[in-house]
Amino acid sequence: MSFSEIPPPVELVPGQDLPEIKSRPPGPSSRSWLVRHAHRSAPMGAKPRHEPGDLRAPPVGIVYASAKGSNVVDVDANRYVDFAAGFGAMLVGHSHPSILRVLDLQSHRLLMALGDVFPADAKVALLERLAALHPDPSARVMLGQSGADAVTAALKTALLFTGKPGVIAFGGAYHGLSHAPLAACGLRASYRTPFTAQLNPHVAFVDYPAQHDDLDRVLLQARAVLVTGQIGAVLVEPVLGRGGVLVPPPAFLPEIGKLAREFGVLCIADEIWTGLGRSGKMLFSMRSDFTPDLVCLGKGLGGGLPVSALIGRGAVLEAWRREPEVVHTSTFAGAALSSATALASLDLISREHLPERSERLGAKLRSMLEARLARFSKISVRGVGLMLAIDLGDRPGRATQLASKLLECGYITSTGGGRREVLVLTPPLTLGEALLDGFVDALVPCVGALGA
Numbered sequence: 314m315s316f317s318e319i320p321p322p323v324e325l326v327p328g329q330d331l332p333e334i335k336s337r338p339p340g341p342s343s344r345s346w347l348v349r350h351a352h353r354s355a356p357m358g359a360k361p362r363h364e365p366g367d368l369r370a371p372p373v374g375i376v377y378a379s380a381k382g383s384n385v386v387d388v389d390a391n392r393y394v395d396f397a398a399g400f401g402a403m404l405v406g407h408s409h410p411s412i413l414r415v416l417d418l419q420s421h422r423l424l425m426a427l428g429d430v431f432p433a434d435a436k437v438a439l440l441e442r443l444a445a446l447h448p449d450p451s452a453r454v455m456l457g458q459s460g461a462d463a464v465t466a467a468l469k470t471a472l473l474f475t476g477k478p479g480v481i482a483f484g485g486a487y488h489g490l491s492h493a494p495l496a497a498c499g500l501r502a503s504y505r506t507p508f509t510a511q512l513n514p515h516v517a518f519v520d521y522p523a524q525h526d527d528l529d530r531v532l533l534q535a536r537a538v539l540v541t542g543q544i545g546a547v548l549v550e551p552v553l554g555r556g557g558v559l560v561p562p563p564a565f566l567p568e569i570g571k572l573a574r575e576f577g578v579l580c581i582a583d584e585i586w587t588g589l590g591r592s593g594k595m596l597f598s599m600r601s602d603f604t605p606d607l608v609c610l611g612k613g614l615g616g617g618l619p620v621s622a623l624i625g626r627g628a629v630l631e632a633w634r635r636e637p638e639v640v641h642t643s644t645f646a647g648a649a650l651s652s653a654t655a656l657a658s659l660d661l662i663s664r665e666h667l668p669e670r671s672e673r674l675g676a677k678l679r680s681m682l683e684a685r686l687a688r689f690s691k692i693s694v695r696g697v698g699l700m701l702a703i704d705l706g707d708r709p710g711r712a713t714q715l716a717s718k719l720l721e722c723g724y725i726t727s728t729g730g731g732r733r734e735v736l737v738l739t740p741p742l743t744l745g746e747a748l749l750d751g752f753v754d755a756l757v758p759c760v761g762a763l764g765a
Contacts, residue, residue, distance in 0.1 A: 328382020332723020
């Protein structure tokens with residue numbers, strides 16, 4: 314098996330059917346599974362979705378049974394169209410035939426090697442492929458298992474390279490919830506507060522610019538922090554993801570880059586959501602007037618398997634070469650199986666021109682949404698590529714209500730924003746174009762039913 318390419322598809326990608334709801338979700342089987350889940354899953358959030366025996370709070374949601382392409386089938390045999398795609402992670406759709414072929418071939422060859430001691434051939438090939446995404450010819454890569462792993466590696470790299478512990482992060486930002494990125498989580502203070510004593514105390518938050526008029530103010534905020542001389546990194550999402558899919562002004566990244574260079578600070582681009590075609594670009598942060606020092610990838614990289622990557626300038630990552638030894642690794646980082654599916658994903662994204670398709674399909678969907686939702690004066694649509702948001706205005710929790718109504722119509726979506734006031738759409742980049750009309754047709758009456 315060659316790791317430089319995978320066989321071309323021999324069949325159409327399945328799973329592009331319209332919804333079919335046989336029993337209103339959650340159906341009886343989902344209810345049963347959700348009750349069992351409530352008994353054994355650690356509680357999350359202020360209020361449990363279901364307490365055993367409490368009939369006033371029935372189970373909410375569904376339980377997945379299978380998925381193909383853009384379709385998900387729950388344990389009640391209801392079929393949905395997936396506009397969430399594993400929080401954007403299923404870039405090429407569920408169980409893509411090309412991914413499954415490579416998964417089957419690799420599973421019969423080698424599941425994992427010996428980490429950084431004796432790497433697998435698939436890992437070496439993946440490192441080479443990922444390094445080529447950065448314009449630095451000496452670029453290097455560190456592999457991990459989640460986006461949070463990649464952000465952790467980036468923050469550790471910045472400290473090693475600059476010797477400065479401080480980080481500039483942004484309000485509304487989300488980089489994962491393990492300890493290093495949690496300190497830079499601006500989405501909700503409640504995520505950080507219980508763990509403050511264990512987190513980096515040298516993180517300063519500035520506002521994320523939602524429009525051009527915000528830019529000068531945000532840059533002044535950042536400069537005021539940088540002059541303290543304690544900052545080693547600026548950690549930024551090129552498009553704010555869970556914070557509500559905010560697309561910053563075009564000058565934002567270049568101006569942040571200028572500030573970083575002026576103060577000798579590294580720019581870390583968190584492309585875990587935006588990267589690999591989701592935003593309509595292979596890497597949204599890579600442009601003629603801005604090149605990040607470090608780029609974090611995750612989510613869709615593995616085609617459904619857990620793998621992430623930190624890609625960066627070779628001179629910066631050389632900071633890890635020191636005595637006494639210092640390392641950043643884990644047992645399953647760069648495992649052969651996930652490395653092989655990551656290579657298959659990268660091949661598929663390139664071969665099928667999925668970034669370009671994302672840009673075209675996303676623009677079409679956004680245009681349809683803007684036209685059909687124009688009569689709702691408090692609602693706005695924004696985003697790039699197939700990373701779109703429907704902002705329901707100053708109405709906390711309204712997106713959660715809308716997502717629930719859409720689920721009953723057979724569409725899976727997610728929510729964003731600090732108060733869950735934004736419906737987030739991140740379907741597979743392979744989403745069947747014919748499915749757009751059905752989604753918009755279902756959305757409009759659901760929005761109307763909320764009294765928007």
